[in-house]
Amino acid sequence: MELIELLESSGITLEKMLDTAMELYIGENAGDVRELLEETMLRYLDDINVQSLLMAALLLEENFRVDGDPVNLVADELIGISIAEYIGGKMALFNFFYYDTKKPGVLSRLPPFLDDAIGGFIAGCMTRLFESEADWP
Template sequence: MDIIEKLKSFGITIESLLDAGMALYIGDDEERDKIREKLKDILLKQLANPNVSTLLIAAILLDREGKSNNLPFNYNEDPNYVYVDEVIGLAIANEIAGTKAIFNFRFYDAKKPGIIGELDKKGFMFLDDAIAGLLAGCMSKVFEP
């Protein structure tokens, strides 16, 4: 099963990723469709990147283990002292677009647009940050020369 199919099993579609990615776009409305199309191309390319897809799989597996109470902390409380979920998101963002994506990650992680917020509300401690990192990285690439 490829990563796109794995994500679909969590209700994460390419369209929901595009919607969340574009939710924080503050550019020219006339460019919106062009930017969305560019984002889609970058997103599909990055989902084929083995480093990105492996980190996404790691987030999925960690959420599964957390929901089964197999992690060394109370997963359901999402304690502040556990930050490895952000580390995964930051690693994905950095893999895609470097330092600028790390700064962009903070916006997506804080605002939680679209599917990111849905995952957070459903208690996916790792996957919401992984998707925030994916979108932060891809949106950062959209605006590279």
């Protein structure tokens, strides 16, 4: 089964990730941003390193039970940070904490490992997108 199918089986679709990302977007050309973000997300969903980290989060949710999101659990944050920084560099760390704190859209409904992994994915993709904003037509 492909990663996107596994995410969808957990209630995480590409559309929901795009909606979540755009919920905190402040700026013009939202339609253009969403289109470029979708391309960025699809590119990184095909990256073996991103796939590995997202799969780790999926497997942890399936096989490692925790009650709620305990404050002493940091492995979930480390997965999210790793994904964000891998895609968007150190600047993505700030976006990750923004999404992690606000928990917009689908993030508010996900268990601890997945909310941070998907939050890191969204943050990394948004950061990557705006790093190259000067190249936009």
